[in-house]
Amino acid sequence: MNISPEEAQEALAVIQQTSDRIRKGHGYNGYYLMIWGGVWFVGFMVNQFLQSNLAVVGWTWGGLVLVAFVGCTVLGINQGKYIRSQMGPRTGFFYFALIAFTALWYILLMPQNTKQGTMFFISIIMFGGVIVGILNRTLSTVIGSVSVTILALAGYYLLPAYFYLWEAIFGGLAMFVIGLALRFWRGR
Amino acid sequence: MAQLNEIIHQPARLRIMSVLVSLDSDLQPSFNYLKDLLELTDGNLGAHLRKLEEAGYIEICKTFINNKPHTYVEVTSPGRSAFAEHVAALQDILKTNGHRTNDNIAEV
Secondary structure (H helix, E strand, C coil), X not given: CCCCXXXXXXXXXXXXXXXXXXXXXXXXXXXXXXXXXXXHHHHHHHHHHXXXXXXXXXXXXXXXXXXXXXXXXXXXXXXXXXXXXXXXXXXXXXXXXXXXXXXXXXHHHCCCCHHHHHHHHHHHHHHHHHHHHHHHCCHHHHHHHHHHHHHHHHHHHHCHHHHXXXXXXXXXXXXXXXXXXXXXHCCC | CCCCCHHHHCHHHHHHHXXXXXXXXXXXXXXXXXXXXXXXXXXXXXXXXXXXXXXXXXXEEEEEEXXXXXXXXXXXXXXXXXXXXXXXHHHHHHHHCCCCCCHHHHXX
């Protein structure tokens, strides 16, 4: 088979355009980040400003996490009609198990106060992010999870009085904005 | 020297393979997703997919979701290698003729 350099260039341009379109359009992960970013933002804001009312804080977090899990499941099913992921459902089950075990460890270890307990949850969920990133071979997930952990530690040790507000902004809002960027600025 | 691949070089099949190798290895696009993305008809896409499947470059998986049939497509390991070799052959043609190439395509 012989083709001219012009034909070869044209074929390479088609390949480049198609792969660029796929990489830009495949921003579904952005929705997941937006959901969990929103949960963190609202949850930590409630933590910061209503921390004296533990019942409200507990029910808010319970409701938010439930809504987020339902949202992610619906999103995953909808996404599956277009692109099926072998890792997607496994990742969902992994996080579900991780959160369930983290709740168990929380009960067993009984952190000294809610801030320590929050840092405990954040570090384990981000550890999950590192594991998922390694298994999925997505460096951005590993870097993102490590960055959230470092930022959370900075807020925990340097600004304990504003730790929840710090997490709402540098954890929740940051995740939401990154999700928005993934989905729409790079989107189709 | 890398060899051009006649099966892959056909324009529609070149675009199909470009889509498949650009996605992460655990992802399988549906027939309808490919049809909309590449603006092909059912018959046209089906024929090209069969050709690629016969060559062993892709696998077609049929399943049911909510009692509705869904078809998913996955590139095979020989398919990835054949595509990479075809891209390398295209780049060789340009290099030997003094054209500039985008080497990033080789990483697709």
